[in-house]
Amino acid sequence: MSKRLLGYLALIAGAIGLAACVVVLFVEWRAASRAHQVTDRLFAAVDHTLDGTQEKVVQVQQRVAAMTITASDVADGLKDRTTDEIRERLTSELKLAERSEQLSAGIEQADEWAGVAESSVESAHSLVELLTVAGIEVDTAGIDGVLEEITALRSQLTETGEQVATFRAHLETDDEEHAGQIVTIVARVAATLTSLDERIDKFSDRLSVAQESIATAERTSQRWITTASITLMLLLVWLAAGQAALVYVGWKNVRAG
Numbered sequence: 001m002s003k004r005l006l007g008y009l010a011l012i013a014g015a016i017g018l019a020a021c022v023v024v025l026f027v028e029w030r031a032a033s034r035a036h037q038v039t040d041r042l043f044a045a046v047d048h049t050l051d052g053t054q055e056k057v058v059q060v061q062q063r064v065a066a067m068t069i070t071a072s073d074v075a076d077g078l079k080d081r082t083t084d085e086i087r088e089r090l091t092s093e094l095k096l097a098e099r100s101e102q103l104s105a106g107i108e109q110a111d112e113w114a115g116v117a118e119s120s121v122e123s124a125h126s127l128v129e130l131l132t133v134a135g136i137e138v139d140t141a142g143i144d145g146v147l148e149e150i151t152a153l154r155s156q157l158t159e160t161g162e163q164v165a166t167f168r169a170h171l172e173t174d175d176e177e178h179a180g181q182i183v184t185i186v187a188r189v190a191a192t193l194t195s196l197d198e199r200i201d202k203f204s205d206r207l208s209v210a211q212e213s214i215a216t217a218e219r220t221s222q223r224w225i226t227t228a229s230i231t232l233m234l235l236l237v238w239l240a241a242g243q244a245a246l247v248y249v250g251w252k253n254v255r256a257g
Helices: 003-078 083-089 096-133 141-171 176-256
Strands: none
Touching: 003 096, 003 176, 096 141, 096 176, 141 176
8 A cells, every 4th residue: 555545544534533523622612511501590590599588588587577576565565464454455555456467467478478488499499409410419408408497487387377366266255264365375476476586597597508508519510510621622632633643644645655
């Protein structure tokens, strides 16, 4: 086989290899860019969802704080009162019926907002699972903990609502025994609301931890994508250099032949 023929073969093989390397480089660059975009969007969706959850939690906390003040005011107004005095004050300056309605409406609103927050966290959990399926390592423990907290929060809201319902039922009777129980019920409502406020603080803290965990996972995943992309590009450039060298050798042999 002549040197010229070998040169042509080397030239053709090198050109094909070089073209293939260029194509793969382009495809790899597009794939890396797409991976960055998809990862950004998924993490942005999770972050946006958790931000919305945080906003709802703030609204719930504000409503609970207002209800705590109302319940505490009523409890203080009834403290150390005799049964007859309590019955007399039920329709006087304490405006218990009106305040009980405010408490009931407030709890319903707080539970509605908490329900929205729970749905948001569940959506965020689904997105995190999608990231995990895509091969991106994300610690789901934080989101799981947030879900547990908000479930407990809604359960406590339901309990408070039942206490307020009992309070309202007692207001609608003239029974002396029920009038005497009102002080205990109102004090219990105030204590439950205070405990609820503390639980919301705990929930908010866990939500912040979960958000930080998600942010860390995003930075790590983006760093890995970039590292893998650069490594593969360098390998392809090295292979392309070899193919270019083959083209050069082939061209020299063709000219020399």
